[in-house]
Amino acid sequence: MTLKDLQYIKQKLAYHGLKVTHQRLVIYQVLQETDTHPAAEGIYEKIKKRNPSISLGTVYKTLEVFVKKGLIKKINTSEGNMRYDARIDNHNHIYCTNTKEIIDFKDLELDMLVRAFLKRKKIGNFTLKEFRLHISGEKIDPGKHIEITG
Amino acid sequence: MTLKDLQYIKQKLAYHGLKVTHQRLVIYQVLQETDTHPAAEGIYEKIKKRNPSISLGTVYKTLEVFVKKGLIKKINTSEGNMRYDARIDNHNHIYCTNTKEIIDFKDLELDMLVRAFLKRKKIGNFTLKEFRLHISGEKIDPGKHIEITG
DNA sequence: TCTTTGTTGATAATTATTATTGTTTAAATT
DNA sequence: AATTTAAACAATAATAATTATCAACAAAGA
Known part of the structure; x- marks a missing residue:
């Protein structure tokens, strides 16, 4: 994650009418770096190491906001668990x-x-x-x- | 639902090594008659009218048994709710x-x-x-x- | 600066589903 | 037909995933 990437994410958030917060940056960043389509819980686990103050509820809420704004996508496994995907192109x-x-x-x-x-x-x-x-x-x-x- | 259909369901259950019980007949029957791909809850609601003694837990358990035996299929909506389908051909x-x-x-x-x-x-x-x-x-x-x- | 609005963390609540347990029942056996 | 037994049941408790609530805080605007 370079400074340039970070700038780009900030722009993305702002473009979608979202305040640029540390939590949002971290959550989006982690999701973008992960290609395993993690669940909210999984993203939370990754974040916790470096940012122990971010709560699981915030992760859920933030992901949902991202989905609503079209920044990310929500998918589900055939077992019915929700997963998130930073790739928004059809695939x-x-x-x-x-x-x-x-x-x-x-x-x-x-x-x-x-x-x-x-x-x-x-x-x-x-x-x-x-x-x-x-x-x-x-x-x-x-x-x-x-x-x-x- | 004719008597013939009922006989056919009984055979199906027996063929899959399942005991023929009233609950199973009713649950399978309702699912087969419904083309809206109901959730366990929805099937339960339909059943309750005529069979108030069947419990929701039984509906869940029975549907899961049916899925394991390949009698029915379990699918999920993009919102992550599980639904059931009596059609088992690929579609x-x-x-x-x-x-x-x-x-x-x-x-x-x-x-x-x-x-x-x-x-x-x-x-x-x-x-x-x-x-x-x-x-x-x-x-x-x-x-x-x-x-x-x- | 004051006010308003949006965001967060902590926590409670809800929803969907699964597990437990004592009881009942279908079907195999006598 | 009566007895046995393993499977299935209803009722209930427990769990997991997710959503709602709300007080505290931060940022943006007046």
């Missing part, structure tokens, strides 16, 4: 039912494929906001990463 | 963020499209269990149904 998720990991999976070809399909298949009385492909299964070797090729 | 869901409705959306073409895509795009160190397209947006007229054409 898909691979969920491992064993390790509970959520792995990002962005693919323009797939986006186009589905988008074209939905255009053909008209859904009446409905305005589409977004679509996401949820892929679920299990890692073969939990110690290793999932690799997307081809 | 997609359209979620209305306004009315909180989940509408089934089965399309073989889409299935093939995605399946072919995933075959090309190899996901290493991972065994795929299932995929589902989550479409979310809002009904234009909440009083009317969503209609899929084309």
